[in-house]
């Protein structure tokens with residue numbers, strides 16, 4: 172059985188916690204897209220961890236953690252992360268890296284920074300992890316696959332060819348130092364030796380696992396609105412964040428994905444630039460940011476303060492639809508307990524009309540939020556285990572949002588820990 176855990180919105184919905192929780196009953200957890208530019212924060216018995224490259228299953232000894240072919244693999248960061256968790260007492264996880272996975276090169280990270288510098292005020296707010304230059308090169312067919320590290324002839328020729336090209340840009344566009352091909356080849360030899368014990372034909376491994384009835388979790392990064400096709404282009408990430416891409420980025424048949432768990436946060440947050448219709452500012456935003464998540468809404472990778480907003484039914488309905496949601500996991504609900512009234516964005520006003528279908532970016536920029544206020548519950552809901560035991564106004568908030576987005580909320584997360592979860596039967600059909 173293959174399940175996907177993906178985000179409905181701009182990322183940071185709490186996917187890490189939900190994957191970590193579901194990983195308890197999984198055999199294999201696989202990352203299928205993105206790189207070390209975003210991160211999950213996970214709180215468990217070992218402590219609090221920010222994972223950027225490793226799948227969230229690494230804390231269990233019974234699981235195999237896989238870096239799929241769709242991922243932008245930064246080998247140095249991967250190994251630093253493994254060291255980080257093992258230094259903190261986590262047993263060495265079983266890790267496999269797809270032989271078809273491509274590698275983030277040192278120059279990708281540099282080009283990312285140089286391009287942001289060149290764009291100045293018009294920059295995309297990149298995390299400068301090399302992700303956009305990496306995916307550009309992948310599709311321009313000048314990327315380096317893990318398998319290629321093991322073919323010395325090919326590697327030498329390709330390093331030279333790619334350096335010739337990159338050095339023209341470095342010299343004439345960015346006015347920066349050139350790459351030395353010999354030095355780059357050395358670095359790649361180092362990567363080869365580091366990654367060698369983990370390299371695997373992942374699609375063959377997964378094919379066998381599916382036939383043996385293993386439980387496989389596909390772990391997404393960011394959310395629908397950061398998808399390059401269906402998100403707020405161009406303020407998006409460079410690989411697809413959709414469950415559908417899970418099949419491609421892991422190497423599985425699409426029809427094997429039986430459950431798509433879309434994670435939705437009980438309020439909104441976003442990082443980077445781009446339209447964010449339900450955004451709030453000033454003291455209202457500061458208070459939600461400080462109370463949000465587990466210790467404040469700050470980026471797991473960059474520690475940048477996140478932009479804050481109320482729950483957006485328009486964006487979330489769209490986000491769930493594009494994922495092909497079978498289940499919504501509604502997270503971080505406990506944070507809202509301080510509010511007397513909770514505004515919810517139920518529509519967008521565009522050119523004098525109210526719309527509830529998420530528009531293309533150029534129209535989105537002109538949208539204003541239509542807010543409806545729901546009564547708050549004014550108490551702590553952490554520790555509650557049963558849906559019926561939640562305060563009435565809290566259940567009303569959940570049911571109101573479920574009706575507006577049109578997808579069944581079957582899990583409610585009321586705290587950062589694995590055990591902070593309430594399962595619920597929904598009246599909505601999957």
Ligand code: GDP
Nearest residue numbers: 183184185186187211212464503584585586587
């Ligand atoms: P991800 O990238 O989607 O995994 O999201 P993040 O790691 O950025 O975000 C979620 C943050 O919220 C982390 O600090 C989690 O520990 C925390 N978190 C997750 N679920 C809950 C919850 O239900 N309640 C609270 N208070 N924090 C949560």
